[in-house]
Amino acid sequence: MILVVGGAGYIGSHFVKELVKTQEVVVLDNLSTGHRWAVDEKAIFVEGDLGHAATVQKVFDTYEIEAVLHFAAFSLVGESVADPLKYYENNVGATLNLLKMMQQNSIDKFIFSSTAATYGMPDVERIDESTPTTPINPYGRSKLIVEQMLADFADSYGMKYVILRYFNAAGAHETAEIGESHSPETHLIPLILQHLLGQREAISVFGTDYATPDGTCIRDYIHVMDLAHAHILALEGLLGDTITTATYNLGNSFGYSVKEIIAMCESVTGRQANVQYVERRAGDPAMLVANAEKIYQELGWQARMDLQGIIESAWAWHQKQL
Numbered sequence: 001m002i003l004v005v006g007g008a009g010y011i012g013s014h015f016v017k018e019l020v021k022t023q024e025v026v027v028l029d030n031l032s033t034g035h036r037w038a039v040d041e042k043a044i045f046v047e048g049d050l051g052h053a054a055t056v057q058k059v060f061d062t063y064e065i066e067a068v069l070h071f072a073a074f075s076l077v078g079e080s081v082a083d084p085l086k087y088y089e090n091n092v093g094a095t096l097n098l099l100k101m102m103q104q105n106s107i108d109k110f111i112f113s114s115t116a117a118t119y120g121m122p123d124v125e126r127i128d129e130s131t132p133t134t135p136i137n138p139y140g141r142s143k144l145i146v147e148q149m150l151a152d153f154a155d156s157y158g159m160k161y162v163i164l165r166y167f168n169a170a171g172a173h174e175t176a177e178i179g180e181s182h183s184p185e186t187h188l189i190p191l192i193l194q195h196l197l198g199q200r201e202a203i204s205v206f207g208t209d210y211a212t213p214d215g216t217c218i219r220d221y222i223h224v225m226d227l228a229h230a231h232i233l234a235l236e237g238l239l240g241d242t243i244t245t246a247t248y249n250l251g252n253s254f255g256y257s258v259k260e261i262i263a264m265c266e267s268v269t270g271r272q273a274n275v276q277y278v279e280r281r282a283g284d285p286a287m288l289v290a291n292a293e294k295i296y297q298e299l300g301w302q303a304r305m306d307l308q309g310i311i312e313s314a315w316a317w318h319q320k321q322l
C-alpha cells in the first residue's frame with residue numbers, strides 16, 4: 001500500500017489517477033486546498049492533517065504502508081512573503097511530524113515534492129541539480145529545509161528518498177475529469193484561460209522590467225501528467241532498491257515569458273486577451289528554466305507534452321467547468 005499525502009490537490013490527484021492502475025493507494029489530505037472529488041475512486045481517502053501525530057499513526061496502524069509520497073504544502077510565492085509563519089508551520093513543521101511518524105513506524109521510503117523555488121535567482125540559462133540553492137522567498141526556503149532534513153535522515157537513519165524539484169506545473173488530465181482548481185487561483189495559465197472564458201475582466205502581467213528579452217518573467221511549464229509519470233519511475237526505483245537517495249529537476253527545459261504564455265493561450269483558444277501591465281509581484285525571480293537531463297539519464301524520464309499540448313489540455317478542463 002502506498003500513502004499519498006496531499007493526494008486531493010492538483011498535482012497529487014493527477015498522480016493518484018496514474019498510481020491506482022498498479023498499486024493500492026491511501027490518500028491523506030485535510031482538504032485545505034484540495035478536493036474530495038479529485039481523488040480517484042479506486043483510492044482510499046482519509047481526511048486529516050499530516051501535522052497531527054495521532055491521525056498519521058492511525059493511517060500507519062490501519063494500512064501496511066511501503067512508501068510515502070508527500071505533495072501536501074502551501075505553495076504560493078507571494079503568500080509566503082506575506083505570511084511566512086503559515087509556510088514554515090505547514091511545509092516544515094507538519095512535514096517533520098510526518099517524517100517522525102515514518103521513522104517510528106519503520107517506513108523508510110519517501111518522495112518529496114520540491115520546487116524550482118529552492119534555486120532562488122540563479123544566474124544560469126538552465127538550472128541543473130548542482131546549481132546552488134539560495135531561495136529568495138519563504139516558500140522556497142521551507143522546501144529547502146525539508147530537503148536538508150531528508151539528507152540528514154538518510155545519513156543517520158537510513159531513510160531512502162527522492163526529491164523532485166518541479167518547475168511550473170500546468171495542464172489537466174486527458175479525460176478532463178480533473179484539472180487545476182485552486183481558490184483563489186493565482187497561477188498564470190488558469191488565470192489567462194478563465195479570463196478568456198469571460199470569468200475575469202483582464203489578465204495582469206506582473207512586471208515588465210525584468211532582465212529578459214521582453215521584460216516579463218520566464219518560466220518552464222511542465223504538464224501535470226509528465227510530473228505524475230516521473231513520480232511513478234521514482235517510486236519504482238525506491239521499491240525496487242535501485243535508488244537510495246536522489247534529487248531531480250522536473251521541467252520541459254524550455255523557457256516562456258509571461259507575454260509568450262498569453263500569446264499561446266490566445267492561439268489555442270482563438271480568443272483575444274485584455275492585458276494589463278502592473279507592478280512586479282514580491283518574491284518572483286526573473287527566470288527559472290530546468291536542465292532535466294539527470295532524470296532522463298538515470299530513470300529514462302522525458303517530458304511528452306509541449307506548451308501547446310499543456311494549454312490545450314488545460315483549456316479542455318476549464319471549458320468543462322462552465
Ligand SMILES: NC(=O)c1ccc[n+]([C@@H]2O[C@H](COP(=O)([O-])OP(=O)(O)OC[C@H]3O[C@@H](n4cnc5c(N)ncnc54)[C@H](O)[C@@H]3O)[C@@H](O)[C@H]2O)c1
Pocket residue numbers: 005006007008009010011012028029030031032033034035048049050051070071072073074075090094113114115116165166167168169170
Ligand atoms: N503547482 C506547481 O506549479 C508546483 C511547482 C513546484 C512544486 N509544487 C509542489 O507540489 C506540491 C503540490 O502542489 P499543488 O499545486 O498540487 O498544490 P495543491 O494546493 O493543489 O495541493 C496540496 C494538497 O495538500 C493538502 N494539504 C496541505 N496541507 C496539508 C496538511 N497539513 N495536511 C494534509 N493535507 C494538506 C491540500 O488540501 C491539497 O490537497 C506542493 O508541495 C507544492 O509545493 C507545486
Ligand SMILES: O=c1ccn([C@@H]2O[C@H](COP(=O)(O)OP(=O)(O)O[C@H]3O[C@H](CO)[C@@H](O)[C@H](O)[C@H]3O)[C@@H](O)[C@H]2O)c(=O)[nH]1
Pocket residue numbers: 075076077115116117166167168169186187188189191203204205206207217218219258281284288
Ligand atoms: O496573474 C498573473 C499570475 C502570474 N504572473 C506571472 O507568471 C509567472 C508564473 O507565475 P505563477 O503561475 O504564479 O507560478 P510561480 O510563481 O512561478 O510558481 C509556481 O512555480 C514554482 C516553480 O517554478 C512553484 O514552486 C510554485 O509552487 C508554483 O506556484 C510569474 O512570473 C508571475 O509573476 C503574472 O504575470 N500574472
